[in-house]
Amino acid sequence: MQSETLLEKLHTIDREYRHLEKAIALLQWDQETYLPAKGVEERSEQLALLEGIAHERLTGSETKGLLEALGSGSQNPKGDENLPPIERDFLKVMRRNYDRAVQLPADFVRDAARAEGLSQAAWADARRNNDFSTFLPHLTVMLDYAKKKAEYRGFRSGAGGDVYDSLLDIYEPGMTAHDISAVFDPLRDRLAALLRKIASCPQPDDSFLNQDYAIDEQARFNRELIDRLGFDTTRGRLDISAHPFTNSLGSDDVRITTRYCKNNLLSSIFSVIHESGHAFYDMGFPHEIRSTCLANGSSMAIHESQSRFWENVIGRSSPFWKHLFPLLLSHFPGQLRRIHTADFYRAVNSVRPSLIRVDADEVSYSLHIILRFELEKQLFSGSLSPEDLPSVWRQQMKTVLGIEPETDADGVLQDIHWSMGAFGYFPSYALGNLYGLHIWKRLRAELPNLEDAISQGRFEALHTWLRENIYTWGCRLDPAELLTRLTGEKLSALPFVEYLEEKYTSLYGLETGTE
Numbered sequence: 001m002q003s004e005t006l007l008e009k010l011h012t013i014d015r016e017y018r019h020l021e022k023a024i025a026l027l028q029w030d031q032e033t034y035l036p037a038k039g040v041e042e043r044s045e046q047l048a049l050l051e052g053i054a055h056e057r058l059t060g061s062e063t064k065g066l067l068e069a070l071g072s073g074s075q076n077p078k079g080d081e082n083l084p085p086i087e088r089d090f091l092k093v094m095r096r097n098y099d100r101a102v103q104l105p106a107d108f109v110r111d112a113a114r115a116e117g118l119s120q121a122a123w124a125d126a127r128r129n130n131d132f133s134t135f136l137p138h139l140t141v142m143l144d145y146a147k148k149k150a151e152y153r154g155f156r157s158g159a160g161g162d163v164y165d166s167l168l169d170i171y172e173p174g175m176t177a178h179d180i181s182a183v184f185d186p187l188r189d190r191l192a193a194l195l196r197k198i199a200s201c202p203q204p205d206d207s208f209l210n211q212d213y214a215i216d217e218q219a220r221f222n223r224e225l226i227d228r229l230g231f232d233t234t235r236g237r238l239d240i241s242a243h244p245f246t247n248s249l250g251s252d253d254v255r256i257t258t259r260y261c262k263n264n265l266l267s268s269i270f271s272v273i274h275e276s277g278h279a280f281y282d283m284g285f286p287h288e289i290r291s292t293c294l295a296n297g298s299s300m301a302i303h304e305s306q307s308r309f310w311e312n313v314i315g316r317s318s319p320f321w322k323h324l325f326p327l328l329l330s331h332f333p334g335q336l337r338r339i340h341t342a343d344f345y346r347a348v349n350s351v352r353p354s355l356i357r358v359d360a361d362e363v364s365y366s367l368h369i370i371l372r373f374e375l376e377k378q379l380f381s382g383s384l385s386p387e388d389l390p391s392v393w394r395q396q397m398k399t400v401l402g403i404e405p406e407t408d409a410d411g412v413l414q415d416i417h418w419s420m421g422a423f424g425y426f427p428s429y430a431l432g433n434l435y436g437l438h439i440w441k442r443l444r445a446e447l448p449n450l451e452d453a454i455s456q457g458r459f460e461a462l463h464t465w466l467r468e469n470i471y472t473w474g475c476r477l478d479p480a481e482l483l484t485r486l487t488g489e490k491l492s493a494l495p496f497v498e499y500l501e502e503k504y505t506s507l508y509g510l511e512t513g514t515e
Helices: 002-033 037-059 061-069 085-102 106-129 132-152 163-171 177-199 215-229 265-283 300-314 318-331 341-348 365-381 386-401 427-446 450-455 460-469 479-487 494-508
Strands: 236-240 246-250 253-258
Touching: 002 037, 002 061, 002 085, 002 106, 002 246, 002 253, 037 061, 037 085, 037 106, 061 085, 106 132, 132 163, 132 365, 132 386, 163 177, 163 365, 163 427, 177 365, 177 427, 177 494, 215 236, 215 265, 215 318, 236 265, 246 265, 253 265, 265 300, 265 460, 300 427, 300 479, 318 341, 318 450, 365 386, 365 427, 427 460, 427 479, 427 494, 450 460
Parallel strands: 236 253
Antiparallel strands: 246 253
16 A cells, blocks of 8 residues: 555656646647747746746656655655566656756756757748758857756766767667767768669659649648548647657647648658657556656657658558558649659659758668767767758768758758757667668568558558557557567668668669679
8 A cells, every 4th residue: 555655646646747748739730830939938948937947846856755755766666566567667667757857957957948949949030941050059059058958967079978879868768979980880871872873773763753743732632641541630739840740748738740841742641641650659658657757659760650650651652552542642633643653653763862861762761860970979979069060960961862952941951850959869760770671570470461452542550560569569669679579680770771672672673682
């Protein structure tokens, strides 16, 4: 009974902290969607206040006392072995959250939140105006806050730890830059080789994708698209923002956004599918962990495995467009009347290195991430100065992808992450590709008729499998534990690379064998 009472009190703290987190998320969602331009400064103050209150609720002496009374310490986070397994997992995650938060002074948390709000607004203006110089002071501030955060956690460059590893750990618990390089290095080599082969082949005609597609009609199609995918609009909604994102404001309030380009039909479609993958994860946690700290993804890479999986493995597949193309044609008969489903499938899988990460094909996409990973390492090692980012970005794009942006809006300013201080997030996208293909191998083995079902627009079995095998765990399992449970394998680039090589060898009629 004593343990039950203590757990009840700890759950109350967790629940109140999460309510505050969701209130913060609502203000952030509003800032990215509907906030008037002149409301930014006051919104930043509101966010700073709420971030401080949430931080104090989590890191109070009561939290520490309850964790200790339940036997949860930094070395034994799960606590008393006699507790139910789900409660021991709850203690593990609460201990990790507490240990991370308690290292940061409340004033620092409030100040960083205020700076982040101003930085995001400055980034949006800078991108819109193609003016990196107006964003640079905010970028420098966010870098300083990231370095200070690492220092508070005991990481100093050259002093027993690496600052960048500390930031990576926020998104990928336990992974270091060395670990990530171990999978990125062979991934980069195999992708580069595949790109060279594809570049020597005739490209499919995808010019019809860049005609004039009315934005209102794109929006109508996307509303039907999310309905067919299984997105529950009684528990979520679709809006517009400068950078597509998903924000979970509660178990039954998960919001996604997209952006529209009049002459780029695929941009909004694939961002909607991508963000729907995130939303399915956030909507799929079982009732016993909803409204607790366990109702989170195992890591950002696992979360990205879901969005990238839906966007590419499902969304760029032949069965998917066999079902969806007639609907798209009904919305754009003038532009697509001479296009057959097979033509559209080849077009959405054309491989041309692009400037914009979110619009990249699935072969070159991970190279965008590896580029950002390398730049982040240099920023935190001190070998790259923020003011040099635009020129170095252009040089690296030319080296890695063979193309060079003419504007910073299409280069260093294209992503929102650095304005949020989310340094260390980018690797999760490419890691998500890798996890996603491990998962796809298992799915195909257990659901041999899945592709037939997708071609008929039936996604129920897929949703059920993902809920029962991935969503059900929330963050009870770390990524490596989840992958082992699902597949018995360790993370590798091989399943992803083999999937791409098989798919694009067929699409482009490539010769098999090594170069």
